[in-house]
Amino acid sequence: MIMLDGVCKSYRTRAGRKTVLDNANAVFEAGHNFGILGVNGAGKSTLIRLLAGSEPPDRGVIRRYGRVSFPLGFGGTFHGALSGRENVTFIARIYGARIRAVIDYVETFSELGDYFEMPVNTYSAGMRARLAFATCLAIDFDVYLIDEVTEIGDQHFRRKCAEAFRERLLRSDIILVTHNAHTIRQYCNKGAVLANGALTLYGDIGTALGRYHRLIQEHAR
Amino acid sequence: MAPEDRFNAPHAAELLLRSGQLDKAADVIHGAVTAHPDDHVALRLLSAAEMLRGRAEEALDFIDCALAVKSDTPEYHLHRANLLYRLGRLDDAADAFGRAAELDPTNPDAKRSQLTVYYDSGRFTEALAIGGELIRASPENEEYAQAVLQVLNRRFEALDGEYVVLSERGPRPRWRPRPRANFFEALQTQSRVIHALIIRETRTRFGDSKLGYGWALLEPILHILMLSLVFAVMMHGQPPIGDQFFIFYYTGIIPYHLFVHTSTSMTYAITSNGSLLQLPPVGTFDVLMARGLLELITDALVAVILLAGFAAIGLGAFPQDLTGVFAALIVVWLLGCGSGFLNAVVNAFSKSWDKIWAQLTRLLYFCSGIFYVPGMMPDWIRDILAWNPVLHGVDWFRSSFFREYEPHWLDRSYLSAVAVATLLVGLALERALRRRLCEPL
Numbered sequence: 164m165i166m167l168d169g170v171c172k173s174y175r176t177r178a179g180r181k182t183v184l185d186n187a188n189a190v191f192e193a194g195h196n197f198g199i200l201g202v203n204g205a206g207k208s209t210l211i212r213l214l215a216g217s218e219p220p221d222r223g224v225i226r227r228y229g230r231v232s233f234p235l236g237f238g239g240t241f242h243g244a245l246s247g248r249e250n251v252t253f254i255a256r257i258y259g260a261r262i263r264a265v266i267d268y269v270e271t272f273s274e275l276g277d278y279f280e281m282p283v284n285t286y287s288a289g290m291r292a293r294l295a296f297a298t299c300l301a302i303d304f305d306v307y308l309i310d311e312v313t314e315i316g317d318q319h320f321r322r323k324c325a326e327a328f329r330e331r332l333l334r335s336d337i338i339l340v341t342h343n344a345h346t347i348r349q350y351c352n353k354g355a356v357l358a359n360g361a362l363t364l365y366g367d368i369g370t371a372l373g374r375y376h377r378l379i380q381e382h383a384r
Numbered sequence: 385m386a387p388e389d390r391f392n393a394p395h396a397a398e399l400l401l402r403s404g405q406l407d408k409a410a411d412v413i414h415g416a417v418t419a420h421p422d423d424h425v426a427l428r429l430l431s432a433a434e435m436l437r438g439r440a441e442e443a444l445d446f447i448d449c450a451l452a453v454k455s456d457t458p459e460y461h462l463h464r465a466n467l468l469y470r471l472g473r474l475d476d477a478a479d480a481f482g483r484a485a486e487l488d489p490t491n492p493d494a495k496r497s498q499l500t501v502y503y504d505s506g507r508f509t510e511a512l513a514i515g516g517e518l519i520r521a522s523p524e525n526e527e528y529a530q531a532v533l534q535v536l537n538r539r540f541e542a543l544d545g546e547y548v549v550l551s552e553r554g555p556r557p558r559w560r561p562r563p564r565a566n567f568f569e570a571l572q573t574q575s576r577v578i579h580a581l582i583i584r585e586t587r588t589r590f591g592d593s594k595l596g597y598g599w600a601l602l603e604p605i606l607h608i609l610m611l612s613l614v615f616a617v618m619m620h621g622q623p624p625i626g627d628q629f630f631i632f633y634y635t636g637i638i639p640y641h642l643f644v645h646t647s648t649s650m651t652y653a654i655t656s657n658g659s660l661l662q663l664p665p666v667g668t669f670d671v672l673m674a675r676g677l678l679e680l681i682t683d684a685l686v687a688v689i690l691l692a693g694f695a696a697i698g699l700g701a702f703p704q705d706l707t708g709v710f711a712a713l714i715v716v717w718l719l720g721c722g723s724g725f726l727n728a729v730v731n732a733f734s735k736s737w738d739k740i741w742a743q744l745t746r747l748l749y750f751c752s753g754i755f756y757v758p759g760m761m762p763d764w765i766r767d768i769l770a771w772n773p774v775l776h777g778v779d780w781f782r783s784s785f786f787r788e789y790e791p792h793w794l795d796r797s798y799l800s801a802v803a804v805a806t807l808l809v810g811l812a813l814e815r816a817l818r819r820r821l822c823e824p825l
Contacts, residue, residue, distance in 0.1 A: 348507065
């Protein structure tokens with residue numbers, strides 16, 4: 164469960180300050196999967212990073228009960244000069260996971276082959292994403308935060324991810340951000356819409372998608 | 385014209401609508417509807433008027449009334465579906481479009497709209513089924529083919545797989561608040577993180593070279609050997625204390641290096657670990673502490689290796705007061721840590737601080753009694769130099785290394801007080817400005 168209590172967040176852009184959250188209160192309850200919708204530039208990725216704790220809020224508190232993953236689809240923590248194995252070992256150490264088990268899982272799942280021993284800066288974007296995805300799945304999180312999963316790998320790998328997620332979702336929750344309504348329908352049972360600094364949670368996906376749809380119409384106008 | 389004029393009112397309203405006088409049209413038609421509540425044509429018009437005025441909810445109510453009177457007009461269903469779509473009730477809109485298509489199978493527009501609604505609400509399977517029907521009915525229509533292709537592409541992008549059924553899950557409590565980590569657990573997590581960071585640092589700092597972390601040891605060793613050789617020649621091999629210049633220089637440079645390495649390396653801890661700070665368990669304190677500790681370990685190893693090396697080539701010298709040596713190094717390190725915290729904070733706000741700091745450390749090299757003893761200086765200069773805490777660190781180390789060296793200006797409590805104060809201020813600033821330190825600039 165993740166609880167937002169009076170959270171404010173804004174950041175500087177060239178066009179002035181951009182507000183992502185303005186005094187937002189919300190509860191992402193345990194046992195539910197949330198899909199977060201919002202038009203481009205609403206700050207969905209910032210919200211995911213806030214939920215993860217990668218970024219501190221300007222004001223207010225975010226309480227996490229249970230282990231929350233780092234934002235998935237984010238391979239930025241990998242050090243280019245270190246091999247895939249060394250990077251994964253580091254993450255496992257940080258989270259206090261069993262290093263041997265994590266390494267074995269990632270090595271098999273990511274299908275990187277010999278590249279697993281090569282520096283990460285020799286990887287393609289897809290390989291990086293595979294490594295990040297596998298690492299995130301290897302560690303037992305209670306809540307997975309996923310930022311735009313759609314670009315990962317080929318169809319074979321996506322299928323594998325979906326399979327792994329299906330299995331993992333029996334135990335863990337996900338909060339995901341995507342433009343793909345289909346993905347949200349598949350994985351989430353609750354929706355949230357981020358717009359104009361307000362985060363609104365909806366009890367079902369249909370209502371959230373409808374609200375999102377209206378937002379797009381207004382945005383286009 | 386009387387508002388209850390059942391035949392002319394709709395015409396008048398339609399003309400008013402066409403000429404853009406929405407409110408007036410709504411008034412006229414409203415009168416007609418009040419007079420004849422079962423006139424579905426009037427209700428349909430009223431709904432159109434409300435829609436044009438941007439009142440979609442009211443428009444929906446009126447078209448529902450019209451459908452209650454006459455439920456088999458496909459155009460009414462089409463209108464209703466459009467309203468639902470506009471209101472964001474996508475599932476209802478899809479059903480309404482389906483109903484319109486059923487009633488008028490010759491008009492493909494309803495089906496085409498249904499496809500859009502299914503697509504928007506992520507129901508790709510249904511969208512594809514509709515698309516198939518459309519293409520079967522008019523195989524040469526390119527727009528339909530495009531629409532179906534769009535659905536297929538989007539579906540390809542989706543993280544595919546079977547639907548996740550949440551009820552498949554075993555019983556799990558709705559709320560499962562984990563107890564907040566107690567102090568001991570928090571400490572455990574923190575030391576785990578710092579440990580991981582130190583190991584990572586040893587791998588990455590000299591990532592390109594084969595020797596790796598070895599360079600971190602070799603570099604200061606070579607530096608010390610080179611400089612002591614130069615000074616040994618310059619001073620004709622006769623040090624102020626002891627009988628070996630190597631040892632004398634060693635006792636000066638080790639505390640100095642510990643201070644400079646710690647404070648300088650911590651300056652860059654936040655800027656060069658920006659991506660790591662995105663990992664929730666890693667905080668600014670952790671990356672700073674990891675660097676500080678790594679410098680302590682490295683310089684301690686260098687000190688031990690050099691001492692062993694001296695012993696191996698016959699320059700046997702061993703600290704006479706081991707506890708004092710350790711105490712001196714720890715206090716110097718604490719001073720370095722405090723300065724490191726301060727440097728990191730200042731550097732986050734003023735990007736040129738690290739350059740100034742580099743100059744200051746160079747100045748300190750000459751002011752800390754490394755290759756001389758302050759006693760060799762005139763009293764007034766020594767009194768000024770005695771303000772430099774690093775000088776006390778060097779003399780503390782030296783006086784513990786050589787028992788016979790007992791400088792009267794050495795003030796251990798001064799160094800300790802400065803170290804503790806710097807550390808407290810540095811830690812407090814880091815804590816207070818933490819949120820702004822890791823903000824990407």
